[in-house]
Amino acid sequence: xxxxxxxxxxxxxxxxxxxxxxxxxxxxxxxxxxxxxxxxxxxxxxxxxxxxxxxxxxxxxxxxxxxxxxxxxxxxxxxxxxxxxxxxxxxxxxxxxxxxxxxxxxxxxxxxxxxxxxxxxxxxxxxxxxxxxxxxxxxxxxxxxxxxxxxxxxxxxxxxxxxxxxxxxxxxxxxxxxxxxxxxxxxxxxxxxxxxxxxxxxxxxxxxxxxxxxxxxxxxxxxxxxxxxxxxxxxxxxxxxxxxxxxxxxxx
Amino acid sequence: xxxxxxxxxxxxxxxxxxxxxxxxxxxxxxxxxxxxxxxxxxxxxxxxxxxxxxxxxxxxxxxxxxxxxxxxxxxxxxxxxxxxxxxxxxxxxxxxxxxxxxxxxxxxxxxxxxxxxxxxxxxxxxxxxxxxxxxxxxxxxxxxxxxxxxxxxxxxxxxxxxxxxxxxxxxxxxxxxxxxxxxxxxxxxxxxxxxxxxxxxxxxxxxxxxxxxxxxxxxxxxxxxxxxxxxxxxxxxxxxxxxxxxxxxxxx
DNA sequence: CGAGGGTTTGAAGTGCATCAAATAGTGTGG
DNA sequence: CCACACTATTTGATGCACTTCAAACCCTCG
Numbered sequence: 001x002x003x004x005x006x007x008x009x010x011x012x013x014x015x016x017x018x019x020x021x022x023x024x025x026x027x028x029x030x031x032x033x034x035x036x037x038x039x040x041x042x043x044x045x046x047x048x049x050x051x052x053x054x055x056x057x058x059x060x061x062x063x064x065x066x067x068x069x070x071x072x073x074x075x076x077x078x079x080x081x082x083x084x085x086x087x088x089x090x091x092x093x094x095x096x097x098x099x100x101x102x103x104x105x106x107x108x109x110x111x112x113x114x115x116x117x118x119x120x121x122x123x124x125x126x127x128x129x130x131x132x133x134x135x136x137x138x139x140x141x142x143x144x145x146x147x148x149x150x151x152x153x154x155x156x157x158x159x160x161x162x163x164x165x166x167x168x169x170x171x172x173x174x175x176x177x178x179x180x181x182x183x184x185x186x187x188x189x190x191x192x193x194x195x196x197x198x199x200x201x202x203x204x205x206x207x208x209x210x211x212x213x214x215x216x217x218x219x220x221x222x223x224x225x226x227x228x229x230x231x232x233x234x235x236x237x238x239x240x241x242x243x244x245x246x247x248x249x250x251x252x
Numbered sequence: 253x254x255x256x257x258x259x260x261x262x263x264x265x266x267x268x269x270x271x272x273x274x275x276x277x278x279x280x281x282x283x284x285x286x287x288x289x290x291x292x293x294x295x296x297x298x299x300x301x302x303x304x305x306x307x308x309x310x311x312x313x314x315x316x317x318x319x320x321x322x323x324x325x326x327x328x329x330x331x332x333x334x335x336x337x338x339x340x341x342x343x344x345x346x347x348x349x350x351x352x353x354x355x356x357x358x359x360x361x362x363x364x365x366x367x368x369x370x371x372x373x374x375x376x377x378x379x380x381x382x383x384x385x386x387x388x389x390x391x392x393x394x395x396x397x398x399x400x401x402x403x404x405x406x407x408x409x410x411x412x413x414x415x416x417x418x419x420x421x422x423x424x425x426x427x428x429x430x431x432x433x434x435x436x437x438x439x440x441x442x443x444x445x446x447x448x449x450x451x452x453x454x455x456x457x458x459x460x461x462x463x464x465x466x467x468x469x470x471x472x473x474x475x476x477x478x479x480x481x482x483x484x485x486x487x488x489x490x491x492x493x494x495x496x497x498x499x500x501x502x503x504x
Numbered sequence: 505c506g507a508g509g510g511t512t513t514g515a516a517g518t519g520c521a522t523c524a525a526a527t528a529g530t531g532t533g534g
Numbered sequence: 535c536c537a538c539a540c541t542a543t544t545t546g547a548t549g550c551a552c553t554t555c556a557a558a559c560c561c562t563c564g
Binding site: 047066067068072074076088090091092097098120121122123124125126127128130131132134135136137138139141142144145146148149150192232233234235236 | 299328375383388391393397485
């Protein structure tokens with residue numbers, strides 16, 4: 001039986017942000033943190049709320065989004081284990097610049113922004129490390145913008161699927177079966193399209209690339225064929241190290 | 253007659269990135285920097301080039317872009333005076349993650365990345381300051397992604413025009429005339445649309461909001477009308493502090 | 505088994521892209 | 535200052551991708 005204290009420490013040490021932090025800081029952070037469990041649909045915070053805490057995801061999926069007066073949502077990103085959320089409020093006068101909602105049941109560590117902020121002020125290496133991570137998120141967004149302007153709907157879905165492939169399999173390029181991590185409707189809006197478009201685009205992708213869809217499972221028979229179709233309209237070359245929870249920051 | 257040395261110092265001190273830096277570091281940076289003049293069309297560096305320097309723009313406009321094998325370009329951003337470019341190569345193994353080209357004649361300071369990197373390692377305040385700036389660029393991109401999914405072509409143009417308004421006028425909301433800073437074709441691709449679409453969308457915007465177009469000049473008669481039309485499909489409220497060269501980082 | 509959300513399918517509409525061509529604007533050399 | 539060449543911009547006609555609205559289907563779970 002592992003104590004909550006130890007669980008928090010384990011998670012923090014697996015988080016890119018804290019992987020190089022000294023135990024003294026980790027312990028300090030743990031003292032001020034607690035674990036929360038969010039059911040599907042739970043709103044963690046809303047855009048323009050005052051911000052005291054940031055979140056480190058242990059498991060589950062969380063969407064970051066903004067919405068207009070008429071309720072239309074724009075999804076900024078969807079994050080999963082070992083990602084952090086809400087930390088940029090430090091630079092926004094401690095106001096969250098977006099809303100966050102658990103879209104699959106999520107376990108998270110919730111920790112005070114002030115502790116993070118203090119460490120950033122005092123520890124240049126840590127600041128630089130976080131700068132590194134944010135700079136990569138930014139590059140990731142550059143690609144996202146590019147994808148939305150150059151790729152069509154089936155290609156965007158293909159790209160999404162390719163990013164779900166574990167790194168080992170990316171190297172061997174052997175066929176495998178992967179599972180869509182959350183609702184297709186959500187994937188659709190993550191990719192900036194309507195659910196109906198997603199459905200039709202997915203079956204077009206199926207016809208073009210010999211993948212087999214069964215519910216949320218996607219069987220890739222010929223990865224090169226999928227890559228050839230998907231990455232034709234992209235400036236990067238597969239495997240494009242497009243940051244996901246599993247394979248980000250390989251070159252740190 | 254101002255020496256080049258003094259011109260560089262003046263520019264650096266006006267750059268957000270260095271506004272709080274000590275003279276000792278500024279002087280060190282100046283010793284290793286030089287001014288370059290880039291005519292329209294000059295390529296500063298290309299995606300995947302090895303990176304030794306970053307650029308600080310004194311005047312002119314520079315586009316950051318990536319391109320696919322077939323030559324299609326995706327514009328990441330277009331920057332102007334007091335912005336910096338290429339600095340994130342520090343976090344990409346000293347390889348530029350995008351290409352850069354002067355699209356209007358530009359004066360720039362070119363300085364070694366290593367000097368910047370050293371200062372980041374040694375100076376937590378400076379690292380945190382840069383983190384601050386990059387975090388805001390990231391938020392800016394969040395908005396960009398939102399705009400591309402929620403706004404139609406005329407609204408995107410309206411938003412672009414609104415961002416060109418000086419801060420004082422944003423407050424008074426009085427009418428004024430502004431000038432488009434570079435070719436309409438480039439604005440079009442900056443906004444992710446075709447030149448033809450831009451032309452048609454601009455005349456639709458004209459009909460909807462009582463602006464008057466004459467070549468590159470845009471006369472805004474009723475700013476509230478322009479805002480009402482443009483910002484209807486956006487999650488932010490005007491003035492949305494959407495980072496441009498002139499008004500970014502007001503709350504630092 | 506039945507309710508409700510997620511997903512798919514169909515039909516019609518819209519916005520933007522594309523292709524083609526005319527027009528306006530700019531810089532050049534005479 | 536004008537004519538030419540060249541580019542930027544606009545306009546027209548058409549096509550396609552995605553959206554929208556409507557309805558059916560399917561899956562899960564009480």
